[in-house]
Amino acid sequence: MIQANESDILRIGKVLNDPTRPLKERFRALFTLKNIGGLIAIDQIRACFEDSSALLKHELAYCLGQMQDPAAIDILTSVLEDLSQEPMVRHEAGEALGAIGELSVIPLLEKYCKDPIPEVAETCELAMSRLRWLQSTKNTKNLQNNLFLTIDPAPPTEITDVNILREILLNEKKSLFDRYRAMFSLRNLGTADSILALVEGLRAGSALFRHEIAFVLGQLQEKISVPGLQASLENTEENEMVRHECAEALGSIATPECYEILHKYLNDSKRVVRESCIIALDMCDYENSSEFQYADTLAKIAA
Numbered sequence: 001m002i003q004a005n006e007s008d009i010l011r012i013g014k015v016l017n018d019p020t021r022p023l024k025e026r027f028r029a030l031f032t033l034k035n036i037g038g039l040i041a042i043d044q045i046r047a048c049f050e051d052s053s054a055l056l057k058h059e060l061a062y063c064l065g066q067m068q069d070p071a072a073i074d075i076l077t078s079v080l081e082d083l084s085q086e087p088m089v090r091h092e093a094g095e096a097l098g099a100i101g102e103l104s105v106i107p108l109l110e111k112y113c114k115d116p117i118p119e120v121a122e123t124c125e126l127a128m129s130r131l132r133w134l135q136s137t138k139n140t141k142n143l144q145n146n147l148f149l150t151i152d153p154a155p156p157t158e159i160t161d162v163n164i165l166r167e168i169l170l171n172e173k174k175s176l177f178d179r180y181r182a183m184f185s186l187r188n189l190g191t192a193d194s195i196l197a198l199v200e201g202l203r204a205g206s207a208l209f210r211h212e213i214a215f216v217l218g219q220l221q222e223k224i225s226v227p228g229l230q231a232s233l234e235n236t237e238e239n240e241m242v243r244h245e246c247a248e249a250l251g252s253i254a255t256p257e258c259y260e261i262l263h264k265y266l267n268d269s270k271r272v273v274r275e276s277c278i279i280a281l282d283m284c285d286y287e288n289s290s291e292f293q294y295a296d297t298l299a300k301i302a303a
Contacts, residue, residue, distance in 0.1 A: 013044025065096025098127025154180035166197035199228035207239035218249030251280025254287035
């Protein structure tokens, strides 16, 4: 956690909540607040849910979940229940409620497992499964060994065989929770074979599933995933939530090829894709810079 006094937090919050500031500055302010933590930082994040950018609001919810502070539960509950919020924002609020780890939200998540928007319903199902898994097991060693320092929507499995994990990942008869567990196990292996298995997932399953595949490929930051991510970003028929995550994954990988791809979609017809490319290009600059002036790498921005 970053040490900061109240005036510093309010100053950073002012940047976050100023719609006239460049989006990349607001994102950096948000992730700084996440790293500071505490009630004042949470309140500054809460105020920004009135913004018009679905991408930014989605990241607000993500950060509240990653902070794992129960003080954010009421805020996230309100966002999940607000049907005027964009699906990707409500989805992220549901995931964040699962990330915080409080069992008291299970009835709420159970209710929204029946939401008419598939991405919201599936997210709440996953979040509920994660909480019930936490409730039923004392073996949380794998969660503590996460090299990516993120609170994931599902724990990895104990399986290490890439072929078995690939089969589970791509098997749509399996529960989404089991497929996510295979996904995070493949990510943790980090081999060429495991990454290529994940790339196959960009063409499988629901939009929610595909967007999470793109997220973990961004975490891995391996060049061999660029063609798959590019194909999904370039597919204008693909769900915008998936395309957004592919853009940010390319920003994390940050090769010259990624720069070129992202520049092509700065004027995309979908606002969330355009804004994701702006953020992704800033991530490219960050990844290729020797000036590490921000405590949280933008490469870990999520879905």
